[in-house]
Amino acid sequence: MALDKLVVGHSPHIKSDESIRRIMWTVVLALTPAGVFGIIIFGWYALVMMLGSMAVCIATEWIILKLTGRDAGQAFDGSAAITGMLFAMVCGPLVHWYVWVVGSIVAIAVFKHAFGGLGCNIWNPALMARAFTLAAWGKDLTQGFVYPDGTAGATPLGVVKLAKEGVPIDTEYLGLNELFWGKTAGCIGETSAALLLLGGIFLIVLKYVDWRMPLSFILTCVVLVWILPYKNKAAQDIASGWVWWKEPLFAAFSGGLFLGAFFMATDMVTTPVTKTGQVIFGVGCGILTAIIRLYGGYPEGVCYSIIIMNTATPLIDRFTRPRKFGAKEYARTTS
Amino acid sequence: MAGSMPCTFPGGVHPKDCKEFSREFPIEVAPAPGKVRVPLAQHIGAPAKAVVAKKDEVKKGQVIGEPQGFVSAAIHSPVSGKVVEVKEHPHIFGRPTLCVVIENDGNEEWAEGMGGDPEDVSALEPKEIIDRVAAAGIVGMGGATFPTHVKLSSPKEYPIEIAIINGVECEPFLTSDHRLMLEEPERVLRGAEILRRTVNAKRLVIGIEANKPDAIGKMRDTAKEILPDAEVVELHVKYPQGAEKQLIYALTGREVPAPRAPKFGPYFPMHVGALVQNVGTAAAVYDAVTRRIPLIERIVTVTGTGVESPKNFRAKIGTPIEALLEAAKVRPEANKLILGGPMMGLAQGSPDIPVNKGMSGVLVLTGARPDVSRACIRCGKCVDVCSQAIMPQTLSILAEAERFDLVEGYDIDNCILCGSCSYVCPSKRPIVHLIEWARGALGAIRRKKAEEQKV
Numbered sequence: 109m110a111l112d113k114l115v116v117g118h119s120p121h122i123k124s125d126e127s128i129r130r131i132m133w134t135v136v137l138a139l140t141p142a143g144v145f146g147i148i149i150f151g152w153y154a155l156v157m158m159l160g161s162m163a164v165c166i167a168t169e170w171i172i173l174k175l176t177g178r179d180a181g182q183a184f185d186g187s188a189a190i191t192g193m194l195f196a197m198v199c200g201p202l203v204h205w206y207v208w209v210v211g212s213i214v215a216i217a218v219f220k221h222a223f224g225g226l227g228c229n230i231w232n233p234a235l236m237a238r239a240f241t242l243a244a245w246g247k248d249l250t251q252g253f254v255y256p257d258g259t260a261g262a263t264p265l266g267v268v269k270l271a272k273e274g275v276p277i278d279t280e281y282l283g284l285n286e287l288f289w290g291k292t293a294g295c296i297g298e299t300s301a302a303l304l305l306l307g308g309i310f311l312i313v314l315k316y317v318d319w320r321m322p323l324s325f326i327l328t329c330v331v332l333v334w335i336l337p338y339k340n341k342a343a344q345d346i347a348s349g350w351v352w353w354k355e356p357l358f359a360a361f362s363g364g365l366f367l368g369a370f371f372m373a374t375d376m377v378t379t380p381v382t383k384t385g386q387v388i389f390g391v392g393c394g395i396l397t398a399i400i401r402l403y404g405g406y407p408e409g410v411c412y413s414i415i416i417m418n419t420a421t422p423l424i425d426r427f428t429r430p431r432k433f434g435a436k437e438y439a440r441t442t443s
Numbered sequence: 444m445a446g447s448m449p450c451t452f453p454g455g456v457h458p459k460d461c462k463e464f465s466r467e468f469p470i471e472v473a474p475a476p477g478k479v480r481v482p483l484a485q486h487i488g489a490p491a492k493a494v495v496a497k498k499d500e501v502k503k504g505q506v507i508g509e510p511q512g513f514v515s516a517a518i519h520s521p522v523s524g525k526v527v528e529v530k531e532h533p534h535i536f537g538r539p540t541l542c543v544v545i546e547n548d549g550n551e552e553w554a555e556g557m558g559g560d561p562e563d564v565s566a567l568e569p570k571e572i573i574d575r576v577a578a579a580g581i582v583g584m585g586g587a588t589f590p591t592h593v594k595l596s597s598p599k600e601y602p603i604e605i606a607i608i609n610g611v612e613c614e615p616f617l618t619s620d621h622r623l624m625l626e627e628p629e630r631v632l633r634g635a636e637i638l639r640r641t642v643n644a645k646r647l648v649i650g651i652e653a654n655k656p657d658a659i660g661k662m663r664d665t666a667k668e669i670l671p672d673a674e675v676v677e678l679h680v681k682y683p684q685g686a687e688k689q690l691i692y693a694l695t696g697r698e699v700p701a702p703r704a705p706k707f708g709p710y711f712p713m714h715v716g717a718l719v720q721n722v723g724t725a726a727a728v729y730d731a732v733t734r735r736i737p738l739i740e741r742i743v744t745v746t747g748t749g750v751e752s753p754k755n756f757r758a759k760i761g762t763p764i765e766a767l768l769e770a771a772k773v774r775p776e777a778n779k780l781i782l783g784g785p786m787m788g789l790a791q792g793s794p795d796i797p798v799n800k801g802m803s804g805v806l807v808l809t810g811a812r813p814d815v816s817r818a819c820i821r822c823g824k825c826v827d828v829c830s831q832a833i834m835p836q837t838l839s840i841l842a843e844a845e846r847f848d849l850v851e852g853y854d855i856d857n858c859i860l861c862g863s864c865s866y867v868c869p870s871k872r873p874i875v876h877l878i879e880w881a882r883g884a885l886g887a888i889r890r891k892k893a894e895e896q897k898v
Contacts, residue, residue, distance in 0.1 A: 110749075110775045111768070115811040116790040118876035120862035121781055122458055122615065126869040128820060182817070227818035227870075381823035381836060430832040432854050433453070433688065434701030434710070 128226075131316055131376075132186025138307035139193055139371060145303050146296035149256045150201035154296040157208050158196040164212035165192030172221045187226055191215050194234035194371060197297020198364060198411065199241070202252030207245050211237040231418045232378050235411050253293040255281050262407075263294045264362040269407035287361035294363070301361040308370030321379070321386045322369040326360055328394025329401075333359040338402050365397065368410035378418040385421075385428035392417045447696045451679035452689040454830040456863045458615050458682055458786065460654055465746040465753035466618040470626055472757050473743075474770060475549060479521055479761030480542045480797040481507065482534055486582040487589045488514035493543055499526045502554035504737050507543045510577070516590045516800075517580035520545055521739035521759035523552035533795050535782050535802070542797070545761070561733035569595075569641045572732055579731030580800075581738045585609055585620075585685065585721035586783055588801035591728065594720070595641050597713040603642035604716040607694055608635045608725050610651040610658065611678060611685035614784025617804040619742040620722050622755045624651070624658040628665035631722045634729030636670055642718050647673045648694050649722075654680045682786060683861040687712060687719045689830055701831070702856035707889075709856075723803070738800055743767065749777025749807030762798045764805050771807075779811035786862045814871040825864035825874060831857045835864035839874040842881035847888055850881050858882070 146154045170183035192212055199208055215237035223229040242249045255261050262270060264282050271277055281292040290300025298304075311317040334356045359365070373379060373393050380389050393413045400409025484490035491508030495501060501520040508518030520543075527544040534540035564572070577592035597603060608631070612620040624631060632649075639647040647670070651659045659677055666673045678684055678693050688699045691712055699717075700710040712719050720728070723741060730736040739760050746753040751772035758767060764782075781788040782802055825835040833854040841849050855878060864874040 110773045110777050111780055111794050111807070113778060114790070114792055115779045115813060116792050117813055118865075118873055118879070119781075119783075119788060119790070119860075120786040120866050120875070121779065121788065121790060121806075121808065121811070122785040122866065123814065123871060124456070124458070124867050126824070126867060127871075128817060128869050131820075131822070131869055187820075225818065227820045376820050376822040379821075381821050381826050381834070383827075425837075429834060429853075430826065430829075432701050432833050432857050433692075433831040434698045434857060436698045437700070 129185045132190055134314060134316060135190050136186060136193060138310045141303040141306055142297050142300050143197060145290055145300045150296050154201055157199065158193055161196040161208050161212045162189045162192035164209055165216050168213050168216040172217060188216055191233045195237045197367065198238045198295045200249060200252040201254060201296050203248040207241050207248050211241040214240050227377055229377060231415050232372055232375050235372060235415050238411055239415060255293050256291050261293050264292055265407040284357050284361065298364040298367040301366045304366040304370055317374045318383060318386055320383060321374050321390045324387045324390030325369040325373050325393045326365060328391045329365060329397045330356045330359045332395060332398035333401060336402055363408040364410040368414055372414050378421060380421055380424045380428060382428045382430060385424045388424050389417050448694055449696055450693050451681055452692045452830060454828050454832060455681040455683060456828050456866050458866060461615045462618055464616060465744050465755055466621055468753060468755050470622050470742055470755045470757050473762055474766055476547060476762045476766055478544055478546050479759060480532055480544045481518060481761035482799055483508045483518055483541045485588060485799040486516040491515060491518045493529045495526050495543060497526055497528055501526060501545060502552050504557040504739060505554040514590055514593055516582050517578060519580055519737040519739050521761050522547040523550050524548040535789055535796055535799060557735045559734060564732050572637060572641045575732045576728055579737040581724060581727050581731055582800050583721055584723035584727060584741060584801060586801045586803055591724055594718060601713040602716060603644045603713060603718045605646045605648060605695060606639040606642060606644040607690060607717055607719045608649040608722055609685055609690055609719055610649055610722040611690060613652060613682045613685040614786055616746050616806050617744050617784050619744045619755055619803045621655050621658050623722055623726060623742055625661050627726060628662050629669060630726040630729050632665055632670050632673060634725035637728055637732050638720055638725060644718060649673060649675045650678050650690055650694055652680050652684055653677050683830055686859055686861055690719060691715060691717045707856045741800060743798055743802055744804040745771040746804065747807040748809045749774050758798045760798055760800060764796055764798060765794050767805055768794060773807055774809060776809045777807045779808040781806040816872045817870040819870055819872060822869060824867040828863040828867050830861055830863060831859055833857050835874045839872055839877040842877035847881060847884045850885055855882055855885065
């Protein structure tokens with residue numbers, strides 16, 4: 109009879125066809141529309157940056173896996189590719205080539221593999237790489253922005269943050285329409301709220317992202333920006349008296365909020381595993397983002413807020429454990 | 444009324460049910476084995492002690508192994524013939540176990556007082572019924588093999604309100620319970636009624652998953668005729684709906700308490716006023732009580748991608764599964780043999796194993812490969828699907844790090860080893876394996892502690 113060479117192993121003997129590779133490359137796919145839009149408005153250098161960062165990340169991971177005697181094929185599982193793509197997408201369209209090259213290497217080598225590789229890093233590697241490059245080449249990261257017509261200028265959040273009384277604000281690229289569709293200045297992947305939303309919904313439908321996380325993040329941030337006091341009177345349209353900052357949709361569509369909420373706060377490795385934990389994480393990110401935007405030294409706070417909440421993830425996980433089955437007492441009815 | 448009926452439970456997974464391989468094939472009697480090899484350990488609890496020796500003549504149904512203590516079960520000869528040897532042989536759990544090997548003389552000669560026409564048992568005392576069930580060596584036939592007479596003897600402070608008959612069969616591929624309900628609904632229902640009467644339960648509910656509409660229909664029609672107050676309930680299709688605690692929840696909304704500090708002792712269905720018995724067990728109880736027939740045969744599904752003609756066999760306990768596999772025609776490329784279903788069954792390294800009381804299926808698969816597992820990416824899917832609402836992900840990491848001091852606090856005792864977590868894991872981590880292993884280690888630590896306290 110056959111059955112002379114049998115495979116043995118512990119149950120279950122059937123597995124779902126879910127895999128790391130599929131999850132990671134699906135996220136890359138979900139990011140693609142926003143990335144392509146970045147190329148359309150910022151030009152071919154954006155493409156070079158995104159593909160270049162992905163390639164550098166994958167190569168770095170491959171070398172490290174090889175050197176540490178692990179399966180180097182894992183470098184192509186898509187997780188390094190996401191880090192590269194996200195890192196490029198949170199850089200301005202004019203950063204020098206060495207900035208994104210070094211940033212990508214640091215993202216993988218330091219912020220992923222120094223902690224043990226896939227699944228072991230505490231912080232989102234792409235965001236840590238951004239924080240690192242911001243410290244190293246601040247000018248590149250904070251000033252190299254352009255509008256779709258090619259003129260240099262600040263991001264919408266930068267414009268309102270830096271507004272001075274008496275200096276009129278050029279409102280051409282600050283309308284809600286422009287912000288929603290992405291015809292404004294910003295990092296190459298963050299401008300189009302519409303396409304990021306599309307990618308985010310795609311991931312929610314596929315259940316790779318739970319809707320509670322982005323919703324709690326965005327909602328918290330928007331509501332707080334709306335209700336908290338803000339002193340810079342310059343950031344208002346003199347003619348109409350309309351304060352840019354206080355407009356909820358302006359807060360939602362500007363900066364990296366959608367990119368962060370849909371693609372970074374939802375990174376599986378660095379965020380809580382339970383649904384309740386994810387809501388707490390999202391609310392925490394929203395609070396920190398709003399505070400940094402309104403009162404902090406930077407115009408945008410998504411990056412730091414996510415990094416700070418990443419740090420709190422183990423703590424959140426610890427206190428948001430599900431109510432175990434059988435915890436409910438059964439009160440016996442005397443018959 | 445005893446609570447709401449959610450008809451499902453929180454968590455769980457939806458593997459393809461794969462019942463189409465074997466569900467259309469009527470139960471057929473397995474080829475009579477020339478020799479049967481009957482293990483003395485076929486149940487949870489102490490193994491039985493052999494009471495026959497080499498060269499003894501035995502009759503069909505004769506006791507060959509006596510139970511050792513209360514939580515144990517008697518073993519009977521499934522054939523008439525001659526004992527060839529009492530010796531250790533390979534066993535489903537991996538370790539060789541004492542077996543009684545009997546040469547079948549083919550006469551099918553019953554031991555005295557067995558196999559007559561069914562007698563009227565409606566006046567029988569519960570005590571007498573429990574004794575007959577114990578004498579018949581009946582154990583839970585859904586796979587857990589817990590001695591049935593123990594379940595029926597729940598103490599007075601835990602009165603049973605609802606008797607549940609488990610016809611869920613949520614494991615993919617398996618169809619033995621399905622065929623039984625379809626072909627012998629009367630046996631099942633009459634057995635169920637005996638069980639209900641024994642524990643004096645008000646309600647009798649038969650739970651069946653919605654993917655067996657023909658069985659639901661058949662059971663309802665038969666119940667209408669012979670047992671009008673039995674409720675046949677259609678349950679949502681989800682694994683592990685057939686797990687005892689999940690089934691009780693689906694039918695009553697009650698949760699069997701989780702093991703808790705300081706003792707972490709188990710809680711049972713009786714703690715929420717329920718009794719759960721598999722449909723196969725109910726049928727066996729009927730035979731045992733009305734005809735004094737011990738548990739010497741059961742229905743075994745032989746199925747999977749690795750067999751050419753899947754079958755549902757009525758096979759004698761102790762039949763070598765090689766004989767069943769031969770009849771079902773194993774494909775040459777088959778490379779995995781599982782006893783039980785694919786979610787909780789036990790993979791075997793050799794087909795040299797006899798049928799036992801808890802074996803609902805023999806599953807043969809092709810194209811099986813050992814999984815290459817990777818680090819946990821904390822996707823949280825296992826937490827979402829965990830039917831016991833614990834954190835399998837954390838437990839698996841704690842187990843890898845050998846932090847057995849922490850696993851207790853993460854409710855490792857609550858795990859029912861259903862395998863939903865490993866099933867969904869994108870990193871293909873052997874979560875259940877790690878949990879079971881850590882539980883073993885924790886057990887050793889607890890035993891040591893208990894001994895130290897005694898001294």
